[in-house]
Amino acid sequence: MDFSIKTHDAKTSIATLKSGCIVVGVFENKKLTPEAEALDKSGEITAALKSGDISGKPGSTLLLRKIAGAIAERILLIGLGPEGDVSDKIISLAALCVARVATTLGANDAVIALPLASIKERNQAWGIRATVQVLRDGEYRCDGLKSKKDAAPTGVKKFAFLATALQTADAKEALAQAIALANGTDLTKDLGNLPGNFCTPTYLATAAKKLAKEFKLDVEVLDRKQLEALKMGSFLSVARGSDQPPKFIVLKHMGGKAKDAPVVLVGKGVTFDSGGISIKPGLSMDEMKYDMCGAATVLGTLRAIAEMKLKLNVIGVIAATENMPSGSATKPGDVVTSMSGQTIEVLNTDAEGRLVLCDALTYVERFKPSAVVDIATLTGACITALGHHNSGLFTRHDEAHDTLANELLSAGKATGDTAWRMPIEESYNEQLKSNFADMANIGGSAGGSITAACFLERYTKKYTWAHLDIAGTAWKSGAAKGATGRPVPLLTSFLIHRAALAK
Known part of the structure; x- marks a missing residue:
């Protein structure tokens, strides 16, 4: 077309x-x-x-x-x-x-x-x-x-x-952005729709390298030994049950000024989620190939802004693994140590996304970011709360975080790729208490999407952060089954706005 x-x-x-x-x-x-x-x-x-x-x-x-x-x-x-x-x-x-x-x-x-x-x-x-x-x-x-x-x-x-002649310059810019956004959205759909035997952590790493080559981006892929050296015990605990090696992908679009702090996008890249030892029921388990749509969103958004040559520093970080049951898999009741040094009692191995993301959120401190947004198909509870219309948006309540939340909500309204802000309050942290570790990885069924966000929030104290739970919006089921490409439009619009402010 x-x-x-x-x-x-x-x-x-x-x-x-x-x-x-x-x-x-x-x-x-x-x-x-x-x-x-x-x-x-x-x-x-x-x-x-x-x-x-x-x-x-x-x-x-x-x-x-x-x-x-x-x-x-x-x-x-x-x-x-x-x-x-x-x-x-x-x-x-x-x-x-x-x-x-x-x-x-x-x-x-x-x-x-x-x-x-x-x-x-x-x-x-x-x-x-x-x-x-x-x-x-x-x-x-x-x-x-x-x-x-x-x-x-x-x-x-x-x-x-x-x-008209007066409109042409702006119209051409809008069209170029629209085509770049469509290309990025299609990439996210393509990756999301691939089955788990094709789209492995290694496949995602290869896709990132192809993007880097096409658009002259910087890319780094860390393997298991490097992750062990970084003491990413939480992330690696999820990868233990799989024969597929985990990959930690860092993709950099440095289109802004050298001294400008980057915006960091962090994507959950669980390329297939069986639930691990806490195995999921068989019905619709095939849709757990979509559990890497956060990672696919990061790659699609980076592709869009790279094609636009957006004048902004943006870093994409993807923690990619499978979550599988085996003799070496993490068991319910195991205690693991995250990169931050905080310990986690794994009460349910199917609450693995937060275990993957928490080490990635610790890792990105080194970039001294202006803002961090993580994107994850994190909880079924978010679907219960918001259905399939809005992604869940979570962040702390203070001036910097309220500003970030408003930017993301506005970008969602502008593109039709909408989000709804959910609460994060100290009272919910009571549900994450553990007798044997610094925290449990689940807080019960009540407010499940909120306690998941509260878990992540503990790893983000050093920067401005927001979490997008896209479990209800990243794909469709039934006769229309397929990845939607969301929230690439929201994030791309958000970054375009940030670039305009940086001028």
Whole structure:
């Protein structure tokens, strides 16, 4: 799928544009957008509205062919609701309509002339990014391991967005960002959808090295002996039951000033989670290949900002392992020592994500970060609390952490990749008390996502930190089973904002 910006002189009617299809909006009450009016020299669009062939309600569509006075072969009308009330949700729905209809057309190219510069509380750049995201999401396929590939989508392959000469520079920047974000999101989906026998810790390390080579990033991969030397006893306790060697991946995009403190993204990379000795029930255990979606998010986000050449220092850290049962696996009741020196009583080996992340969160102290965000499919309790709409956001409550939380929440709202802030309070730490170690790795079923975040928080005292629990948002089950690519849009928007502040 190819995207471009077409600079168009406002004095020249779009009726003169040569295209397989021009997409324009119409409103309820038989009103036309200015772009639709410019095409309606013969009155055919107005007649279609008056006849009721299209209502103008959001999501309604009508395809017209070869209307008099327009050079384009087809005109696609899309309903936008009441005039003057074009919201981001309506434009996102319109983009879905474009994606659906475009696959049914015999045209190779289309011009999108929707009123993207007139979205309430948004701008044209947002409209371009949102539309590209929807179109690319509709094109995505995960049939790489099938001997017979799914039928390739047909229809429109080239989309151009209209912009005036004054709008063109900003529109091109927005489009470049949108394409980079879509590429990063697709990488996260690809990695998440791979089964555990393909996407091993070594595979993730190789993927990071490929990214580093393509975009000239710095990369380092630590193996078991190096992790032992660092005394990462908590992380290694999870890896003990697997034949696959653990990998600790550090990927650096140093696009900012040398003296600027980096933002660090830490991803949980459990490439398959059987639960270990506390083994999971068999039903849907195949979906535990998605337990590395935090790691996939880090790689996808680094790919997006590297393609954008974002002027910001960002370091991605991934702790990758399997969690498997075997004669050497960690047992419930074992006590392990983390890199920080704090001891942990492992009451449940299926609460392994926090054991992996705590050593990674200690390791990143060396970077003296401006902020650290960890991303993990950490708890089923987060799905119970928030469902599949919002990722869970946890952090301490003080000025620095409230600022970080607001940045992340705003980035989520801007992209539709939303999060909801959950509490972290000292009272929840009571549930993590152990008679035999500094803490237990679980705090019972009550408030499970919160006590998991409280566990991680103990390892983050030296910097500003936030935790994103993406257990409910990283993939879909059922007939639509597959990785979603979230929260790459949220994190990429957050980093773009940080880069703008750093100028």
